[in-house]
Amino acid sequence: MTDRSVRSLEFLERSASTARVLNLLKISRENRDSPEWRERPLFQTPALNTCLLIKHRLRRNETDAFRGRRQTATKVIVPIDNGELRSGGRYVFVNQINFEATLLEVFGIQPEHPDVNTLRLMDQLPSLDPFLMREQLRRSGIDPAPCYFALSDADLQNMLNFVKAEITPLVALCMGDASASASSIDRMASKILSNANGDGMEALGQTLRLNPEQYQEGVFCWKGFLYYKWSLKSMTSQIADVADRVGSVQVAGPVDQAAREYIGRGRQVLRNKIGKTCAGVRATLQIYDEAYASLTQEGNPLDFRDFLLEAPYLFARLGDQLGAIQHIVSFWTFRFGPRATAVGAEELMDIFMDFEIGLRGRDETDDAIAA
Template sequence: MTDRAVRNLEHLRRTASTARVLNLLKVYDEHGDTDDWHERPMFRTPALNTSLIIKHRLRRNETDSFPGRRQVATKVVVPIDSADLKTGGRFVFVNQIGFERAMQEAFGIAADHPDLKTLRLMDQLPSLDPFLLREQLRRGEVDAAPCYFALSEADLERMLTFVQSEIEPLVTLSMGDGVAAVGSTARMASKILSNAPGDRLEALRATLRLEPEQYQEGVFCWKGFLYYKWTLASLMNDIVVVADEVGTVKPVGPSDRAAKEYIDRGRSVLRGRIMKTCEEVSRTLRYYDDAYAGLTRDGKPLAFRDFLLEAPALFARLGDQLGAVQHIVSFWRFRFGPKAPPVGVDELIDIFMDFETGLMGREIDVYDPRDAA
């Protein structure tokens, strides 16, 4: 583990998006006295189970820490003082060169320890959104408690108005128009988004015909679709801007024929794949829209309930696709901001390859024109 201090952890805790940061220290603060937290931990190592897991954009001086090219890494940050995050923390990157040795030295865990498997499962993901993360860990046979899969407070605040508009048809159907309906919409939105254990809305459970033991899962899945709809809507303006800039960005420095051909090809291919991915996400979300319309327009609560309970099968693809697009938008803003230095040919090829790999899915090899040189 490096000695380098990680600053601004307090700022990160307050403002970070769910997709970027998994704040296990906050989970401990809120749920550390519960049976679920103790009996179904995300990590068996106490320090890891109270750490911050961050999807981190690599700086130029950090890329050599890895055996292959990558733009984003999974950073595990252990606060120096958990009571005062302003003191910073110490970190290790998942799958950095010497990762297993670093984990042995820092945490005393061997290469075959289950926590390393969990970290590597996280590293395979484009984001840490709780709906994608839960499905990934389930596939890896990691049975963490529900308290580990919550939206950040910052995202909950940003989502609230969107969720109120989404559920308004259901409230209007139940109560009609009027002041009471407006208040009920706000209350239901807060209940759906609530991370508090046992914060149940009995009227909602009855409307959706959910058994008591199904309520938590059903609302979690509903929250997932609302989160993905909100994420796509909030990204769309930036997606269009980035797709246009991909088509016009000009690298500096010498370039051979193969590199020029790859960059020219990459412009059109990436723009097309970015927009196609967004269209596929929209098409998947329409399954939710149709099921929800069946509830609010056609009065079919059982069909909507069944859809929600079967929904996790869709989260892996939705999370992968939106995570890839979020990464593209976030990294493009970071690398091509107003004060950013010009991009060189090799760096632009790396960026295009990284984006293309993310949009094609995991474990896909992308042609590198420099391999043919």
């Protein structure tokens, strides 16, 4: 299949990776001289290791490509010409019907090839956020070079500090003391953020009466909740700033009546959808907050057990919601930075359409979206 969304492909190719887009082509260009990039690739197949991966909200005519019902899919776009994105690209959805046959035909990859497993692991995630993607791969024994994740030491330390503050009540509960020592908090935070299956916290799983598989999956999603909660807190001011700038960004060059009407509508629709999506994120996080408070403040483990059992579904919903917001903030910061060129009407309409599709609620259809 061929992706003819040439303008969108060019925008994606020029931009940095976001929670919705993993730009392996840009990463390869910036790190091709790095020994780590050559020795620890994300994908062993060269064409895959220079592709673009997108968490794509399926349109009505695309849902038939899958056996089961789903709202989003991982789209693999391989440019026809890496040096000229106007040529378009071929694409395939991970786990679409005849997925393995397509990989064999296009890339010569057998079903048991490690790259197939890597694609499927990434497809299980609700977003391509670098922290969660790294955790998902590492718990399956896959450890690509750091350049694929763009996580700064400062971000990792800030995340660790947030987790420490979050779990202090749990440590105090486990110790039977109102106060928890710094060393105890450090140890438990390290265990929660551990990539190993045997994280030394099996006693918690036994207390909650979860089998090992339920416990491991629940804790991974709990880790995701903690990360998303930190992300929302750290992005709050940026989200408000982007929402304001959506309403005020100026268009360069001529603007016809149809473009003027679309952009005017897009400003209001996007601002409303950003607010509605943030409210949805907070509502999903509230489910966790209440279950955690029931455990740590009331000593009732049942609500937290129920949360861990439901966590995979809630994690997917939360990642879908917040991933769209993270993508908008990251892309807007990249495209409209201090040295950015002026934006024309056609490009701004493409950007608004991309954002609107990403923010579309699960109960909405494609009828209101132009193809």
